[in-house]
């Protein structure tokens with residue numbers, strides 16, 4: 219294949235070192251663009267692009283991509299990897315002849331915002347030359363799209379229809395340090411695809427990736443190095459490029475003493491920034507919707523108590539279950555004389571540029587999934603973040619001007635105790651969704667699959683058992699027909715998919731799709747902090763003796779009857795944004811179900827049918843109600859259940875906990 223970019227004899231990149239094992243490092247070429255440190259005031263998009271640190275490496279990047287099957291690019295946050303590299307590739311001809319350059323992101327919001335930015339930089343309409351695809355939303359034009367941003371999950375689904383991803387010439391797996399399950403499956407599959415399609419080029423990029431271990435993963439064979447050095451046959455040994463330089467400085471501040479209540483500490487820090495620091499928006503990282511709601515309420519109380527300090531603050535939440543229109547608010551320009559405070563989960567941690575943000579407040583925590591394959595229990599717990607995450611968070615400042623990052627943990631903790639990188643999601647999650655996806659992709663020997671980091675065998679075996687008992691896998695661990703194939707097509711947890719499929723025969727698909735939509739979001743209730751009593755009372759108004767699933771149906775019905783009113787939600791301690799999202803997801807599920815031949819049908823109040831459908835999906839979670847006095851004594855008012863060999867306790871918010879024996 220011949221590309222029209224780096225030409226021997228023209229400005230050849232400077233090779234600093236040819237490392238053992240063939241890893242090539244490049245230094246900045248001798249001729250370089252203007253330093254980015256002089257970037258103040260307003261510049262045209264074209265000159266802004268040229269001032270990004272990655273611009274100095276344009277030739278080196280194109281050279282490496284041309285000559286290596288895989289290139290690993292490590293560069294500071296904000297250096298221009300995500301927005302610039304796909305454009306360089308396009309300019310160099312990698313999208314000629316109908317081919318497409320793909321760039322994956324772990325999160326939907328990042329996909330959408332980066333695609334918009336690149337379309338703006340290229341001065342094209344989003345959805346034409348530059349497009350994006352996320353679950354349930356495809357904004358591309360197959361006849362015109364040359365650069366496509368997509369979540370790694372969507373690219374995995376594309377492999378189901380096009381196993382060799384033939385339309386892509388280059389696939390850039392961005393923010394690979396996040397190591398989501400989808401990223402890890404994708405990396406394993408891309409390695410396989412590369413063997414069949416030597417012309418495919420991969421770029422693995424991040425600010426905080428362990429480049430050497432990623433390189434080892436992609437290093438297939440050191441044999442045949444001689445012939446590879448010939449023209450246009452890519453070397454199989456991955457190249458590593460380190461992009462030096464960052465946009466603007468971010469000054470890091472640490473607390474002197476550890477904080478005991480990070481939500482309160484966040485609110486105090488925001489108020490003191492607002493009181494003492496010059497103009498500039500604030501981005502706060504908390505763990506989840508409940509923390510965010512609590513912080514917003516605390517800020518509102520402070521605003522009420524001291525008009526002077528908090529006047530001029532516009533406080534906005536940001537989390538994944540927030541409807542898109544509300545997420546968009548965080549990107550809108552801040553009115554003159556005001557200061558925006560965006561309080562976010564780690565959805566804003568990577569790839570996002572919020573133009574006005576000068577200050578970042580990092581709580582040091584995020585919500586993370588932890589799975590115990592022995593008890594088969596998955597917990598979403600608030601856990602300390604890694605140094606890689608902390609760097610990404612700080613990197614949300616300093617993108618368009620210098621910034622400051624306030625870390626709510628001590629420097630000593632950061633240096634000595636914080637882990638360098640997070641545990642890959644694969645190693646701390648339930649793997650049922652992952653296994654069904656691999657099976658649907660035709661990977662039969664999943665235990666022998668080439669993972670960047672192997673999943674625990676117990677978790678794999680547990681996932682196979684669950685899928686077999688759901689009737690999704692047969693005796694040979696192959697997808698069953700039609701249930702297995704249909705379940706694989708529904709982009710939800712296989713237990714929820716099975717519940718939807720069963721509802722078809724049970725005549726309650728209308729109700730079950732509502733329950734599935736509510737189960738897909740974190741919580742429909744507002745956070746209980748400070749309002750637990752009122753929240754419990756509100757829940758009681760909808761409570762159904764059959765448990766939470768039927769309670770959800772009552773909530774949904776009430777919301778519809780109120781005319782989808784925000785006041786109604788407010789009065790009932792329900793999260794209005796979450797309810798709007800439920801409506802959105804429900805509609806998407808309705809369309810998917812229709813495609814699978816499931817027509818929505820209501821059981822008209824026959825809750826036995828609904829409970830049967832829920833049980834068809836979730837029977838593996840069945841537990842026996844424990845009536846021993848001892849257990850009641852130990853757990854005070856909390857109802858306990860026997861689950862396998864374990865005793866589990868029902869959360870006080872669960873309806874079943876309040877039922878009579």
Ligand SMILES: Nc1ncnc2c1ncn2[C@@H]1O[C@H](COP(=O)(O)OP(=O)(O)OP(=O)(O)O)[C@@H](O)[C@H]1O
Pocket residue numbers: 270293294295296297298299300301302335424425465568569570571573613616617618
């Ligand atoms: N939507 C936007 N509005 C204004 N400037 C932007 C926008 N998106 C990107 N930029 C500018 O382009 C720079 C490079 O962004 P890009 O996302 O390509 O960097 P990156 O190296 O991929 O960073 P990260 O590792 O944090 O994702 C930003 O620092 C910012 O100056």
